[in-house]
Amino acid sequence: MPDAPARAGDGRATEDPPVVQATGVTKKYGPTVALDDAGITVAAGQTHALVGRNGAGKSTLVSILTGLQAPDEGTVTFAGRPAPGLADRDAWRRRVACVYQKSTIIPALTVAENLFLNRYDRGGTGLIKWSALRRRAAELLAAWSVDVDPARLAGDLSVEQRQFVEIARALSFGARFVILDEPTAQLDGAAIQRLFGRIRDLQAQGVTFLFISHHLQEIYEICDVVTVFRDARHIVTAPVADLPRSGLVAAMTGENAATERHDRTRTIDAAGPAALNVDALTAADAYRDISFRIASGEIVGLAGAAGSGRTEVAETIVGLRVAAAGRVEIAGRHARPGSVPDALAAGAGFVPQDRHHQGFVPDMSVADNGTLSVPGKLGPHGFIDGRRRDALAAGMIENLAIKTPSPQLPVSGLSGGNQQKVVMARALADEPRLLVLINPTAGIDVRSKEFLLDKVEQTAQSGAGVLIASDELDDLRVCDRVLVMFQGRVTAEIGRGWHDHELVAAMEGMNLDA
DSSP states (O other), X not given: OOXXXXXXXXXXXXXXXXXXXXEEEEEEETTEEEEEEEEEEEOTTOEEEEEOOTTSSHHHHHHHHTTSSOOSEEEEEETTEEOXXXXXXXXXXXXXEEEOSSOOOOTTSBHHHXXXXXXXXXXXXSOBOHHHHHHHHHHHHHHTTOXXXXXXXXXXXXXXXXXXXXXXXXXXXXXXEEEEESTTTTOOHHHHHHHHHHHHHHHHTTOEEEEEOSOHHHHHHXXXXXXXXXXXXXXEEEEGGGSOHHHHHHHHHSSOOOSSOOOOOOOOEEEEEEEEEEEEEEETTTEEEEEEEEEETOEEEEEOOTTSSHHHHHHHHTTSSOOSEEXXXXXXXXXXXXXXXXXXXXXXXXXXXXXXXXXXXXXXXXXXXXXXXXXXXXXXXXXXXXXXXXXXHHHHHHHTTOOOSOTTSBGGGSOHHHHHHHHHHHHHTTOOSEEEEESTTTTOOHHHHHHHXXXXXXXXXXXXXXXXXXXXXXXXXXXXXXXXXXXXXXXXXXXXXXXXXXXXXXXXXXXXXX
């Protein structure tokens, strides 16, 4: 039987010792200082945010707080007591759990099997008592209000359901402190709100959360307190209500953050040849009768929640999908349906949705990844001239400010923000007439996000058209207009200067005037 949820009291009494406290923590990997006299204090019942740019030390701190490695210096306590030894995994599981961005659920097993992996009830013969296992799983899920069938295969669950199952599994060990690592990265707006509702419910039952996210608006919506790390050090801890967004960004970057993005003067040639013409594009169960035009120098957003069809439309434009009907023209040239090479030859550059699976080859170098789309520039007759490749890569590294010790470093060795810059560099390598980006700043730090969006504006300023398919409001702020998709159709067009609530309501299919 799982422990019953702690319902008595709200867990916020100031005299209680912190759920976790790390003090004076230093961790080095050779000459690299991952944490430098850093620390964090999380009080009971809080949802406490941990933010910082890539390389700030967040992941290293999480690995120490979960007992995956020990600090070189400093201490970690749980409820005022020293952390257990690294070898005592059961003791760590009773104190803390982490739900990672990449799920640890085993798809081929049922929900019940995942919940009690290696903890199965066995009878006198040593065989697993499946009925008892399913009953325990149902009781655990009911205790924490997780509406999932314990007999269902985990591989059939949605991302949102897998997260709830992972939280329930963590709580079944007795842990009441849960670390959520980028929990909203793969969720649409409605699922994010359901997740936030569950976090609040669990908070009321005595569960404490450490919430890690690159999306600052989420920090202000769900978190009580925020801690900022920068350059391996603790910078500030403050109640979210007392820290304005500009102050939070300044703490993360070490610079004063502008409260508004400065508009650049761009020339949009509305009467000239279009960078993109989409006419009556239709694909079964994805989108219907999609038509729009992007002028040279214009940035157009394609907004919508997951399942709206925005990603599918963008992928169709660059040849990753084939539409059942309709026509795509890139810079005046009809692009052969379903052909990425033809889209690239027509003048498209592309930043895909998932850089890890679609954006780069992890074991290939920065130089090779950045030049994959331009073999014709690397040498005649299909042969690669290493000097040409390296010269082209050096220009990309400088232009995109990619932080790498060498063009020969495998891309897997870069931070997330620099990996995304490599993907962007390749998209710009052939000076595209049309740049198509899907969620271009997902999972990267604030400064890298600002840099890439500035590069998008520079690309438009040079005369290229840009399509940004995203549900991230910061991505869409650079757009001259935003087309909103809902249930496979374009339902609204909103010009520059929109308010957040206006765009979000349109993305969720709501009419604020009703």
